[in-house]
Amino acid sequence: MSKPKPKVAFFEFTDCEGCQLQVANLGASLLELAKVVDIVNFREIMSEAGEEYDVLVVEGSVASKHDEERLKKIASKAKVIVAMGACATIGGVNNLKNLKPLAEQKKAVYGSVDPVPDAIETKSIDEVVHVDYYVHGCPIYGPEFLKVMECVLLGKPYNVPQYPVCVECKQNENVCAYEKGQFCLGPVTKAGCNSWLPNYGSVCVGCRGLIDNPAADAQKDILQKYGLTVEGILDKFTLYCNGKKERAKYGKESQK
Amino acid sequence: MEKNPKNKTVKINVHYLTRVEGHGDITVDVKAGELKECKFKVIESARFFETMLRSRSVYEAQHLTSRICGICACGHSLASIKASERAIGVAPHEDTVMLRKLLLHSEQMDSHVLHAYVLVAPDLLGVKSIMPLIKTHKPVIEMAFRMKKLSDFAGEVLAGRHVHPISFAIGGLTKIPDAALLKKLYQMMLDARGDFEETVALFKKLKLPNFERKAQYVALSSDSEYAFYDGKININGQSLADPQDYLSVIKEEVRDYSSAKFVSVNNAPYMVGALARFNLNGDKLDKKSRQVAEHLGLKRPCYNTFMNTIAQVVEWGYCLERSILILERILKSGINKEKVLVTTYPKMDKWPIKTKAGRGVGAVEVPRGILFHDYTVDEGGIVTNANCIIPTNQNINNLEADMRKIVPEIIASQDQAEMTLTLEMLARAYDPCISCSAHMLDVKFV
Numbered sequence: 231m232s233k234p235k236p237k238v239a240f241f242e243f244t245d246c247e248g249c250q251l252q253v254a255n256l257g258a259s260l261l262e263l264a265k266v267v268d269i270v271n272f273r274e275i276m277s278e279a280g281e282e283y284d285v286l287v288v289e290g291s292v293a294s295k296h297d298e299e300r301l302k303k304i305a306s307k308a309k310v311i312v313a314m315g316a317c318a319t320i321g322g323v324n325n326l327k328n329l330k331p332l333a334e335q336k337k338a339v340y341g342s343v344d345p346v347p348d349a350i351e352t353k354s355i356d357e358v359v360h361v362d363y364y365v366h367g368c369p370i371y372g373p374e375f376l377k378v379m380e381c382v383l384l385g386k387p388y389n390v391p392q393y394p395v396c397v398e399c400k401q402n403e404n405v406c407a408y409e410k411g412q413f414c415l416g417p418v419t420k421a422g423c424n425s426w427l428p429n430y431g432s433v434c435v436g437c438r439g440l441i442d443n444p445a446a447d448a449q450k451d452i453l454q455k456y457g458l459t460v461e462g463i464l465d466k467f468t469l470y471c472n473g474k475k476e477r478a479k480y481g482k483e484s485q486k
Numbered sequence: 487m488e489k490n491p492k493n494k495t496v497k498i499n500v501h502y503l504t505r506v507e508g509h510g511d512i513t514v515d516v517k518a519g520e521l522k523e524c525k526f527k528v529i530e531s532a533r534f535f536e537t538m539l540r541s542r543s544v545y546e547a548q549h550l551t552s553r554i555c556g557i558c559a560c561g562h563s564l565a566s567i568k569a570s571e572r573a574i575g576v577a578p579h580e581d582t583v584m585l586r587k588l589l590l591h592s593e594q595m596d597s598h599v600l601h602a603y604v605l606v607a608p609d610l611l612g613v614k615s616i617m618p619l620i621k622t623h624k625p626v627i628e629m630a631f632r633m634k635k636l637s638d639f640a641g642e643v644l645a646g647r648h649v650h651p652i653s654f655a656i657g658g659l660t661k662i663p664d665a666a667l668l669k670k671l672y673q674m675m676l677d678a679r680g681d682f683e684e685t686v687a688l689f690k691k692l693k694l695p696n697f698e699r700k701a702q703y704v705a706l707s708s709d710s711e712y713a714f715y716d717g718k719i720n721i722n723g724q725s726l727a728d729p730q731d732y733l734s735v736i737k738e739e740v741r742d743y744s745s746a747k748f749v750s751v752n753n754a755p756y757m758v759g760a761l762a763r764f765n766l767n768g769d770k771l772d773k774k775s776r777q778v779a780e781h782l783g784l785k786r787p788c789y790n791t792f793m794n795t796i797a798q799v800v801e802w803g804y805c806l807e808r809s810i811l812i813l814e815r816i817l818k819s820g821i822n823k824e825k826v827l828v829t830t831y832p833k834m835d836k837w838p839i840k841t842k843a844g845r846g847v848g849a850v851e852v853p854r855g856i857l858f859h860d861y862t863v864d865e866g867g868i869v870t871n872a873n874c875i876i877p878t879n880q881n882i883n884n885l886e887a888d889m890r891k892i893v894p895e896i897i898a899s900q901d902q903a904e905m906t907l908t909l910e911m912l913a914r915a916y917d918p919c920i921s922c923s924a925h926m927l928d929v930k931f932v
Binding site for chain 1: 533647649
């Protein structure tokens with residue numbers, strides 16, 4: 231163990247900082263992680279900031295020109311970039327802003343004044359810089375974050391599950407949301423969260439993003455049973471899948 | 487160092503204040519002894535939550551608005567649910583209300599322990615973060631982690647998780663908390679009494695800066711208890727207003743020089759949060775908590791903003807005792823599953839959804855103060871208008887007023903680095919949550 235410990239920096243952009251809190255909440259596991267890496271920037275809990283880092287963990291979306299420039303600058307120093315949380319990986323709920331023209335929303339809010347000339351349409355991190363690892367979810371699922379960090383440290387790829395949440399939900403023996411008369415995005419959403427929302431009686435809202443090929447790989451038995459299509463359920467509610475990448479997966483190329 | 491404050495020139499610019507949630511800058515400019523500028527600037531990018539809410543289903547509102555802030559996600563969720571229920575005319579069962587109070591208590595505890603130990607204590611011990619304290623004050627930090635863990639566990643048992651709670655919904659819960667886990671939580675709460683006693687002993691030893699400025703104080707007040715979940719808007723102990731009428735007492739004004747809305751009561755800044763609650767509702771605390779307050783030198787009315795942290799410590803103990811009482815009741819009488827269990831959305835055969843149209847305001851006390859969600863909903867359950875007023879946004883103007891008072895008081899005795907630290911500590915005393923306040927309107931760009 232003569233090699234210096236890799237330096238890890240956390241930076242947040244436009245978001246709620248809940249994913250950093252999920253990391254802080256790892257408690258004992260975080261202290262274990264701190265044994266093998268140096269955490270050099272974690273503004274939510276630390277005053278000092280290290281200038282050098284190897285691994286950059288980015289939370290939040292890009293929502294202003296200032297965000298965009300800052301991200302490019304911060305990213306240029308890093309060897310490995312990890313996008314953490316839905317805002318960073320797919321734009322998250324911030325993408326809802328993109329469903330209406332920005333100028334229209336500014337007008338609705340501020341009237342004739344524009345005090346936020348800097349605001350731009352929401353972008354996920356990989357729309358601005360190259361991303362090596364994705365930790366999906368809103369918020370992130372702690373055990374998956376640790377799994378990804380392990381891969382980062384070992385220098386091997388992390389494969390985000392490409393099967394739908396339904397697989398995990400069935401393993402957890404939950405009553406299917408559709409059985410309870412609920413619409414659920416589990417059949418088209420990437421697994422990896424251990425079907426967190428259905429476990430607590432709610433429904434999947436797609437925060438981890440759609441599986442890469444929903445047309446082919448969706449949980450078809452459920453869709454067929456309830457006479458639904460991929461586009462059909464995404465039309466019911468899409469709090470998360472409004473970014474460019476996700477919309478392209480279900481044939482909605484244009485934003486508006 | 488220039489000793490004569492009349493000639494002193496000081497320029498302080500703290501870019502990205504640390505150990506707060508969200509991004510903020512402090513700017514102070516003193517030229518030849520005269521205070522030219524004194525600002526706390528929010529530099530978080532605009533998020534447009536209120537326009538995002540418009541045209542969404544009211545059943546999505548709690549999910550969406552809990553994403554305003556990861557720290558007080560439960561508070562946003564509950565304010566949202568209360569606003570939604572009032573708008574569409576849903577009355578939750580008393581057991582649901584009891585569980586909501588329990589969740590809200592656990593969030594106060596979670597946030598207060600984070601603020602007191604992780605964000606404030608390093609200043610009082612002369613270090614930059616808790617990291618060095620892990621070595622020098624190991625038992626204390628372990629205790630703080632244990633106290634934090636208690637709230638995390640409560641969030642998990644009650645709502646699936648604390649960051650963005652899952653099972654609390656309009657009308658009830660989507661999952662009844664597991665009885666065995668509730669029992670475990672109860673035991674952990676009983677055990678935490680020892681940690682609280684140690685915390686009180688520890689904060690008794692820490693010295694907070696002396697500073698006084700009589701502010702206006704606003705909090706929810708209730709006849710029956712120290713209010714968190716429900717109550718009337720109490721203004722300076724002089725008048726009460728129904729939360730539904732909040733806009734008649736709390737003025738939001740857009741000024742053309744700033745994208746921040748100027749929030750005021752009686753045309754002046756005001757303070758919300760633990761100290762405001764203590765000042766207005768301290769007589770509703772239980773005897774033990776009142777004794778703790780007295781022991782820590784917190785007396786009503788207290789005009790020292792730095793004491794906000796002490797009020798948080800007192801509230802931590804109060805929330806612990808209230809939680810123990812609620813859990814005792816649940817463990818004895820159980821939860822009325824039929825009345826509490828709901829689904830997140832109306833059932834598929836009820837789509838397209840129909841609801842009563844109306845407007846509802848939900849107000850709750852979150853760790854940093856009173857929070858308002860205000861929704862107007864149409865017959866299809868679609869939100870047509872939304873407004874949220876966040877505690878930090880209410881506090882920012884009061885923080886600036888405090889800064890304007892404290893700068894002349896410290897300019898003679900402190901050098902620039904000391905002044906910077908004092909101002910940072912003052913800002914941190916408010917426990918500002920900037921991610922929240924920049925939810926949409928309230929953004930100042932530097």
